[in-house]
Amino acid sequence: QVQMMESGGGSAQSGGSLRLSCAASEDIFSRSCMGWFRQAPGKEREGVAQIDRGTNTLYAKSVEGRFTISRDSAENLLYLQMSSLRPEDTGMYYCAADPGRCLGASVLEYIYRGQGTQVTVSS
Numbered sequence: 081q082v083q084m085m086e087s088g089g090g091s092a093q094s095g096g097s098l099r100l101s102c103a104a105s106e107d108i109f110s111r112s113c114m115g116w117f118r119q120a121p122g123k124e125r126e127g128v129a130q131i132d133r134g135t136n137t138l139y140a141k142s143v144e145g146r147f148t149i150s151r152d153s154a155e156n157l158l159y160l161q162m163s164s165l166r167p168e169d170t171g172m173y174y175c176a177a178d179p180g181r182c183l184g185a186s187v188l189e190y191i192y193r194g195q196g197t198q199v200t201v202s203s
Contacts, residue, residue: 084108086175089197092165096201102158102175102194109156112177115187116149116160118199120171127187128173129160138183143169165201172196 088100100116115130129149130138137149148161158175174197178190 084175084177084192084194086173086194086197089173089199091200091202094166094201094203096165097161097163098165098199099162100160100173100175100197100199102160104156104158104175104177104192106156108177108179108192109151109158110153112179112192113182113190114151114158114175114177115190116158116173116175117187118169118171118173120168123171125188126171130183130187131158132182136183162199165199167201167203170199170201173199 083105084102086102092098113132116128117125118128119125128140128143129147131149131151146164150159174193176187176190176193181189
């Protein structure tokens with residue numbers, strides 16, 4: 081059974097930082113491309129960042145230069161380091177994984193996802 085669980089969400093002030101983590105089952109983590117997407121209230125889901133099975137990454141223009149995605153294969157953990165946070169970064173953040181799709185596809189299409197963790201940024 082695929083298990084993915086996010087943690088690290090919370091509240092931050094504008095300009096602050098947060099680091100999200102996502103724990104995934106080993107069988108999925110080891111063979112999947114992974115990523116993060118978010119959804120703000122009343123808005124559509126938005127892909128945030130993706131990473132392949134190595135170190136190649138893609139970012140949404142809205143977060144490029146502020147967010148960093150990384151993965152720890154020894155611990156089966158996916159991270160999203162968020163800096164220079166803005167109020168518009170507020171939303172529920174989800175990690176996602178797919179053993180087939182990778183950087184050529186949208187993270188919104190990845191077949192496995194967690195339950196989400198809330199990020200709130202105040203001005």
